[in-house]
Amino acid sequence: MNRKKVFLGGVFILSSAIVYAAWPNWKKLLSSPTKPKTATIVAGVRGLDTLPEGKGDNTSRDWAALEKMESYSLSAEELNKFIQEGGLK
Amino acid sequence: MKKNIFWLFVLIIFGGQAFGQIGLGDILEGGQQIFSGLRGISVEEEGKIGREMAANLCARFGLYESSPAWSYVWLVGKSLTRQIPETRYNYHFAILNTAITNAFSAPGGYVFITVGLLAQLKDEAELAAVLGHEIGHIEKRHVAREMEKSKVISGTSQLAKKSLLDNSNRQLVEQLSGIGVDLLFKGFSRGDEFEADAVAIELLKKTGYDAAGLKRVLQRLSGEKSDSPIYQTMFRTHPFPQERIKKMETLLDYSGGVTNSERFSRLSPLAK
Numbered sequence: 526m527n528r529k530k531v532f533l534g535g536v537f538i539l540s541s542a543i544v545y546a547a548w549p550n551w552k553k554l555l556s557s558p559t560k561p562k563t564a565t566i567v568a569g570v571r572g573l574d575t576l577p578e579g580k581g582d583n584t585s586r587d588w589a590a591l592e593k594m595e596s597y598s599l600s601a602e603e604l605n606k607f608i609q610e611g612g613l614k
Numbered sequence: 615m616k617k618n619i620f621w622l623f624v625l626i627i628f629g630g631q632a633f634g635q636i637g638l639g640d641i642l643e644g645g646q647q648i649f650s651g652l653r654g655i656s657v658e659e660e661g662k663i664g665r666e667m668a669a670n671l672c673a674r675f676g677l678y679e680s681s682p683a684w685s686y687v688w689l690v691g692k693s694l695t696r697q698i699p700e701t702r703y704n705y706h707f708a709i710l711n712t713a714i715t716n717a718f719s720a721p722g723g724y725v726f727i728t729v730g731l732l733a734q735l736k737d738e739a740e741l742a743a744v745l746g747h748e749i750g751h752i753e754k755r756h757v758a759r760e761m762e763k764s765k766v767i768s769g770t771s772q773l774a775k776k777s778l779l780d781n782s783n784r785q786l787v788e789q790l791s792g793i794g795v796d797l798l799f800k801g802f803s804r805g806d807e808f809e810a811d812a813v814a815i816e817l818l819k820k821t822g823y824d825a826a827g828l829k830r831v832l833q834r835l836s837g838e839k840s841d842s843p844i845y846q847t848m849f850r851t852h853p854f855p856q857e858r859i860k861k862m863e864t865l866l867d868y869s870g871g872v873t874n875s876e877r878f879s880r881l882s883p884l885a886k
Contacts, residue, residue, distance in 0.1 A: 577714055577847045578799050579674030583792035590672035594708040607689040612872045613822040
């Protein structure tokens with residue numbers, strides 16, 4: 526009887542220790558960027574444009590578009606004219 | 615009995631080690647990571663992460679490159695940022711080519727509004743309010759601050775050991791950029807939203823716009839049915855509209871300011 530109790534207690538402690546030890550890994554696995562997201566799955570069904578996250582995933586990059594954005598600029602005169610005409614400060 | 619207990623301890627210790635999670639070395643390293651992780655992210659590093667995030671947003675949605683619309687958004691945005699001479703960021707404004715109703719910002723000065731949200735606005739003060747709110751997220755370093763917190767939690771202390779500006783740390787920059795983009799789609803905290811609203815209202819007042827522009831946008835869009843695509847996309851990432859409206863009441867003095875609705879209808883090709 527005593528041996529049985531020790532055995533069951535041991536199994537309980539050991540399984541608790543394993544769950545405790547492995548938990549950080551499970552959390553990482555659950556939040557992994559490679560894990561397919563529901564949104565990505567739905568994308569194929571109802572069209573990408575309706576998705577709040579757009580197409581692609583966190584690894585997608587459009588450097589050409591970004592450079593276009595970074596280089597987009599109007600002159601200081603145009604900005605001043607815009608401010609003046611709009612009654613801004 | 616004693617023999618059983620001895621083997622039980624052996625199993626627990628070796629079982630834990632086998633998972634590589636329990637051990638004095640790990641505990642000590644974790645502690646070191648927590649302390650070293652508190653270094654923070656520099657403005658230059660923010661810019662590098664923000665650039666990755668902005669390139670990701672461009673890839674996800676594409677740019678709406680209509681020249682008059684882009685010029686208009688750029689001019690309104692720059693009119694606002696002129697009021698922050700002490701800013702550490704170089705601001706860029708663009709329109710994302712998507713029907714979803716939203717606006718985003720990435721650290722370092724990247725501000726985006728979607729075609730969908732632009733089409734929902736009624737005047738220039740509302741456009742300025744949306745851009746001002748996104749500028750608020752950047753100025754208050756909301757993404758960078760969240761990254762600093764998550765870094766402490768997950769212990770990605772490589773950041774403390776090497777600058778992110780170092781090209782060999784590219785993988786970490788990408789990883790942090792992923793965290794940042796996830797944050798944009800998940801939504802900021804209540805406190806961050808209030809703070810960004812306060813910056814927006816301050817900028818509207820300083821620039822000479824009607825400070826109630828932001829309140830009007832929130833009121834109109836939050837009036838949508840909660841299952842409508844507009845509500846779902848806008849307020850999933852910009853939550854707590856009613857609380858925000860209530861909170862911003864204290865900041866509004868209704869002392870005038872322009873709406874420039876005529877110019878908005880003329881210059882924004884997306885105006886209804």
